[in-house]
Amino acid sequence: MSTTLFRTFQPNQFSLLGTSLLRRRRxxxxxVRSCGSQTTTTHEAKQSxxxxxxxxxxxxxxxxxxxxxxEAVIGIETHVQLSTLTKAFCSCSNNYGSYPNISICPVCxxxxxxxxxxxxxxxxxxxxxxxxxxxxxxxxxxxxxxQYFYPDLPKGYQISQFDIPIASxxxxxxxxxxxxxxxxxxxxxxxxxxxxxxxxxxxxDTGDYSQVDLNRAGVPLLEIVSEPDMRSGIExxxxxxxxxxxxxxxxxSNGNMQEGSLRCDVNISIRPIGQAEFGTKVExxxxxxxxxxxxxxxxxxxRQALLYNQGKADEIVTETRLWEEGAQKTVTMRKKxxxxxxxxxxxxxxPEVILTKEYVDSIRASLPELPEAKRRRYEAMGLGMQDxxxxxxxxxxxxxxxxxxxKGAEVKLAANWxxxxxxxxxxxxxxxxxxxxxxxxxxxxxxxxxxxxTISGKIGKEVSSLPFNNESSFVWINATFSIxxxxx
Amino acid sequence: xxxxxxxxxxxxxxNRCFISPSRITILQSLTSSSSVHFHRHSRKIHRIARSYSSxxxxxxxxxxxxxxxxxxxxxxLTPAEIEECETKIRRVIDWFGQLQQVDVNSVEPAIxxxxxxxxxxxxxxETFENRDSIRASIPSFEEAYLKVPKILNKx
Numbered sequence: 001m002s003t004t005l006f007r008t009f010q011p012n013q014f015s016l017l018g019t020s021l022l023r024r025r026r027x028x029x030x031x032v033r034s035c036g037s038q039t040t041t042t043h044e045a046k047q048s049x050x051x052x053x054x055x056x057x058x059x060x061x062x063x064x065x066x067x068x069x070x071e072a073v074i075g076i077e078t079h080v081q082l083s084t085l086t087k088a089f090c091s092c093s094n095n096y097g098s099y100p101n102i103s104i105c106p107v108c109x110x111x112x113x114x115x116x117x118x119x120x121x122x123x124x125x126x127x128x129x130x131x132x133x134x135x136x137x138x139x140x141x142x143x144x145x146x147q148y149f150y151p152d153l154p155k156g157y158q159i160s161q162f163d164i165p166i167a168s169x170x171x172x173x174x175x176x177x178x179x180x181x182x183x184x185x186x187x188x189x190x191x192x193x194x195x196x197x198x199x200x201x202x203x204x205d206t207g208d209y210s211q212v213d214l215n216r217a218g219v220p221l222l223e224i225v226s227e228p229d230m231r232s233g234i235e236x237x238x239x240x241x242x243x244x245x246x247x248x249x250x251x252x253s254n255g256n257m258q259e260g261s262l263r264c265d266v267n268i269s270i271r272p273i274g275q276a277e278f279g280t281k282v283e284x285x286x287x288x289x290x291x292x293x294x295x296x297x298x299x300x301x302x303r304q305a306l307l308y309n310q311g312k313a314d315e316i317v318t319e320t321r322l323w324e325e326g327a328q329k330t331v332t333m334r335k336k337x338x339x340x341x342x343x344x345x346x347x348x349x350x351p352e353v354i355l356t357k358e359y360v361d362s363i364r365a366s367l368p369e370l371p372e373a374k375r376r377r378y379e380a381m382g383l384g385m386q387d388x389x390x391x392x393x394x395x396x397x398x399x400x401x402x403x404x405x406x407k408g409a410e411v412k413l414a415a416n417w418x419x420x421x422x423x424x425x426x427x428x429x430x431x432x433x434x435x436x437x438x439x440x441x442x443x444x445x446x447x448x449x450x451x452x453x454t455i456s457g458k459i460g461k462e463v464s465s466l467p468f469n470n471e472s473s474f475v476w477i478n479a480t481f482s483i484x485x486x487x488x
Numbered sequence: 489x490x491x492x493x494x495x496x497x498x499x500x501x502x503n504r505c506f507i508s509p510s511r512i513t514i515l516q517s518l519t520s521s522s523s524v525h526f527h528r529h530s531r532k533i534h535r536i537a538r539s540y541s542s543x544x545x546x547x548x549x550x551x552x553x554x555x556x557x558x559x560x561x562x563x564x565l566t567p568a569e570i571e572e573c574e575t576k577i578r579r580v581i582d583w584f585g586q587l588q589q590v591d592v593n594s595v596e597p598a599i600x601x602x603x604x605x606x607x608x609x610x611x612x613x614e615t616f617e618n619r620d621s622i623r624a625s626i627p628s629f630e631e632a633y634l635k636v637p638k639i640l641n642k643x
Contacts, residue, residue, distance in 0.1 A: 105616035211633035
C-alpha cells in the first residue's frame with residue numbers, strides 16, 4: 001500500500017517551500033498575466049524566470065531611450081458588451097454564436113414603424129459600472145442618435161448617449177504587475193455611457209460583396225472613455241485588464257476579448273518631454289488581446305518618435321491605424337478627412353433615463369467587493385504583492401481564497417496552496433477553480449492538519465499531487481487523516 | 489429653443505420636408521438641470537451639425553446647404569433638384585421660424601413631450617414570431633446572411 005501512496009517526487013516539509021516557489025513562478029506566469037501577455041506566455045513559461053527578462057531587454061532599452069526624450073499620452077475607449085438576456089431596445093435574445101440572423105425583430109432590424117424600448121438591466125449595469133469606476137452619476141440622462149451609413153447599421157443611426165452620459169468623472173486604481181516594475185496607478189475615467197452594438201460584417205475574400213449578420217445589432221454596450229492618463233503600453237494594458245476584471249467582478253459582462261465582448265481602441269500621441277501641448281493623436285484599432293495593446297503602443301511610440309527625430313513630425317496625422325498581429329505593426333486604415341459628422345440629436349423615441357437616489361443607493365449596497373478593495377485587504381493581511389495580484393485577479397479564485405481563510409486557515413499557507421498546487425493542477429487539466437471538487441472547507445482542514453503536524457508535509461504534498469476532482473482521492477485523504485492522525 | 493430640436497430633425501431627413509402634425513406637438517418644459525446642460529451643449533451639437541439657427545436671440549436663419557445635406561443623407565440630387573429643394577426647405581424653415589419670435593428666456597429647454605412613466609422593459613427574451621417574413625422581405629438574403637456590396641470605409 002505504501003508504494004501506491006508515494007509517487008515519484010518526495011519533497012519533505014523543507015523542500016516543499018522550494019518546489020512550491022518554483023511552481024508558483026510558473027503558474028504565476030500563467031495566471032497573473034492571464035490578462036497580460038497571452039501570446040508570449042507559453043514562450044516565456046518554457047524558459048526559467050531569470051532568462052525570461054533577457055529577450056525583452058534589447059527592445060525595452062530602445063524604448064527607454066525614446067521615453068527619455070518623449071512622453072506618450074495614451075487614452076483608451078473600451079466597449080463592454082453586456083451579458084443581459086435581451087438586447088438593449090427589444091426583447092430579442094442576446095447570445096453569442098447563434099446561427100446568423102435568427103435573433104431579429106422589427107426593432108433591431110430597423111424596420112419602419114418599430115420603436116425602441118429600453119431594457120431595465122442595461123440601466124442597472126450602467127449604474128453598477130459607473131459606481132465601480134467611482135463616477136458621478138447623471139440622475140437624468142438621455143439617448144441621442146449618432147447618424148451614419150454602414151451595412152451593419154440597420155437604422156442608419158446608432159442609439160447612443162452624446163452629451164449627457166449616465167456616468168462621468170471617475171477613476172480607477174490599479175497595480176502594475178511586479179515584472180513590469182510594480183507600483184500603484186490611478187487613471188481617470190472621463191465618462192461611461194450606454195449604447196447599442198451594430199451587426200457583424202463579414203467581408204468575402206473573393207468577390208465584391210460582404211455579408212451581414214444582425215444577431216448582434218442592438219446588443220447593449222457600455223462605452224468607457226478614459227482620460228489620457230496612461231504613459232506606456234504596460235499601463236494601458238493593465239488598465240484594459242482592470243476594465244475586464246471589474247466587468248467580471250460586477251457580473252455585467254464576461255469581458256472576453258476573443259468573443260468581442262470587450263473591445264479596446266487606443267488613442268495615442270507623443271510629445272517632447274516638457275512640451276505642454278499634446279501631439280497629433282492617432283487611433284489604433286483591431287487589438288484583440290491585452291498583449292497586443294501593449295505591443296501596438298510600443299510600436300506606435302517608436303514609429304512616431306522616429307518621425308520626430310527625422311524632422312518629419314508633420315507626417316504624423318490624425319488617422320485610424322490597424323494593428324496587424326502577424327506583422328507586429330500598425331498600418332494606416334484610412335486618413336480622417338476632418339472629424340466625422342454624426343449629426344447627433346436627442347432620440348425622440350426614448351424617454352429620459354431617470355435614476356432615483358434610492359435606486360442608486362440600493363445598487364451601491366449590492367456591489368461586491370471590487371478588485372482594488374480586495375487587493376488592499378489582501379495586502380493588509382500581510383500577503384506580498386505577487387500573491388495579492390494573483391489572488392485578486394480572478395473573482396472566483398478570490399472567492400475560493402476568502403472561503404478557505406474564512407474557515408480559519410492560515411492566510412499565507414492558503415495562498416501558497418492555491419497559487420502553487422491548485423493553480424498548477426487547474427492549468428494542467430485546463431479547468432477553472434469553479435470546477436474543483438476540493439472544497440474550501442476541505443482545504444482548510446488539510447492545511448490545519450499539516451500545520452499542527454497531524455499529517456506530515458510529505459503526506460500533505462502527496463495529497464496535493466492527487467487529482468483534485470477524483471472522488472476516490474477523498475476517500476484516500478480521509479483515510480490518510482485517520483491513519484496518520486496517530487502518527488507523528 | 490424648441491425649434492432647434494425640430495430643425496435637427498429636418499436637417500437629418502431632408503427628404504421628409506413635411507413633418508406630420510404629431511411631431512410638431514408643443515414640447516412641454518421640463519425643469520431639470522440636465523436640460524440646461526443640453527442647452528449648453530446644443531450649441532456645440534449644432535456647430536458640429538452645421539445647422540441653421542445660431543443663437544436664440546438671433547432671428548436670422550441661415551439658408552440650408554442642400555448639397556451637403558444631400559451628401560450626408562446619401563441622396564443624389566441633380567443641380568436643378570438642389571435648387572428646387574433649397575427653396576422648399578427654406579420655406580419650411582421660415583414657416584417654423586415664426587417660433588423664434590416667442591420669448592422663451594424664462595422657459596427651461598425641453599427635448600420631448602412628457603412621456604408617462606419611465607417606460608422600461610424587463611430583461612426577458614421573446615422570440616419574434618414572424619422572422620421568416622422579415623428574412624423573406626430582404627431582397628439580397630443569401631445563405632443565412634444579408635448580401636451587401638463590399639464597403640470598407642464608413643465615410
